[in-house]
Amino acid sequence: MTSIRTLKTDKIQATVKRVTSGRIPTEHGDFQLLYYTNSIDNKEHLAFCLGDVAGEDILTRVHSECFTGDVMGSRRCDCGEQLQRSMALVAAKGQGVIVYLRQEGRGIGLMAKLDAYNLQDQGYDTVDANLMLGHEADEREYSLAACILEDLGVASVQLMTNNPLKISALQASGIKVSSRVSLEAPVNADNKAYLLAKATRMDHMLDMSQNERNIKATTTANVSARGKNESEPAN
Numbered sequence: 725m726t727s728i729r730t731l732k733t734d735k736i737q738a739t740v741k742r743v744t745s746g747r748i749p750t751e752h753g754d755f756q757l758l759y760y761t762n763s764i765d766n767k768e769h770l771a772f773c774l775g776d777v778a779g780e781d782i783l784t785r786v787h788s789e790c791f792t793g794d795v796m797g798s799r800r801c802d803c804g805e806q807l808q809r810s811m812a813l814v815a816a817k818g819q820g821v822i823v824y825l826r827q828e829g830r831g832i833g834l835m836a837k838l839d840a841y842n843l844q845d846q847g848y849d850t851v852d853a854n855l856m857l858g859h860e861a862d863e864r865e866y867s868l869a870a871c872i873l874e875d876l877g878v879a880s881v882q883l884m885t886n887n888p889l890k891i892s893a894l895q896a897s898g899i900k901v902s903s904r905v906s907l908e909a910p911v912n913a914d915n916k917a918y919l920l921a922k923a924t925r926m927d928h929m930l931d932m933s934q935n936e937r938n939i940k941a942t943t944t945a946n947v948s949a950r951g952k953n954e955s956e957p958a959n
C-alpha cells in the first residue's frame with residue numbers, strides 16, 4: 725500500500741513514499757521488505773519488518789549499508805554480523821524493524837571507502853583515513869530513517885546500536901529512543917583496529933576488554949583449526 729510521510733525540522737524537510745513491499749523468507753523467519761523513494765536523494769532506502777511494528781518500544785536497528793560487510797562477509801568491520809544479529813533478535817521477539825539506509829561507507833560511498841581501506845592498510849585509522857580523503861569522519865544523516873519509522877507507526881524504539889551519535893541524531897529527528905540494545909560482534913584480527921578506533925575515537929560503547937578476551941579465544945581457535953586442516957591428508 726502506497727503511503728507518504730513528511731518530516732520537517734529546522735534543518736531539513738524530508739518526504740518518503742512507501743512504493744511497494746514484498747515477503748522475504750530468511751533463516752531468521754519471514755520478513756517484509758518495504759521499498760521507499762524520497763525527496764532528498766535518489767537512493768532506495770528500505771525497511772525490513774517482522775510482525776506488527778506500530779506502537780511503543782519497537783525493537784529497531786538503523787543500519788547503514790556496508791556492501792563489503794553485509795553482502796561479501798568482509799571481516800574488516802562488524803556490519804555483517806550486526807545485521808544478522810539484529811535480524812535474529814527481531815525474530816526472537818517476533819516483532820521489529822531494520823531500517824536499511826544506503827549510506828555506504830558512513831556516507832562517503834563505496835569508492836572512497838575502498839580508498840580509505842588502502843590508507844588503513846598503511847596504518848591510518850578509520851577516522852584519519854576519511855579526513856585525509858577530504859571527508860568528515862561520519863557524513864551520515866538520519867532524517868529519512870526517522871521518516872520511515874514514522875511511516876511505519878513506530879512511536880518509540882529500543883535501538884540496537886553501540887553508537888551514541890546515532891542515538892542523538894535520531895532523537896534530533898524526532899524519534900523517541902526508549903532504550904538501547906547493545907549489538908557487539910566478535911572481534912577478529914582483521915576488525916580489531918577498526919573496533920578499537922570506533923571505541924576510542926568515535927565513542928562507541930564497546931567493551932574492548934571483553935573484545936580482547938574474544939580475540940585471544942578466536943586466534944587460538946583459528947590456530948588449532950588451521951593446524952588440524954594442515955595435518956589432514958591432501959585429496
Ligand SMILES: Nc1nc2c(ncn2[C@@H]2O[C@H](COP(=O)(O)OP(=O)(O)OP(=O)(O)O)[C@@H](O)[C@H]2O)c(=O)[nH]1
Nearest residue numbers: 788789790801827828829830837840850885886887
Ligand atoms: N568510511 C568508512 N566507512 C566504513 C568503514 N568501515 C565500515 N564503514 C561503514 O560504516 C557504516 C557502519 O558504521 P559503524 O560506525 O560501523 O557502525 P554504526 O552503524 O555507526 O554503529 P552501530 O549502530 O553500533 O553499528 C557502514 O556504512 C559501513 O560501510 C571504514 O573504515 N571507513
Ligand SMILES: [Zn+2]
Nearest residue numbers: 790793801803
Ligand atoms: Zn562494514
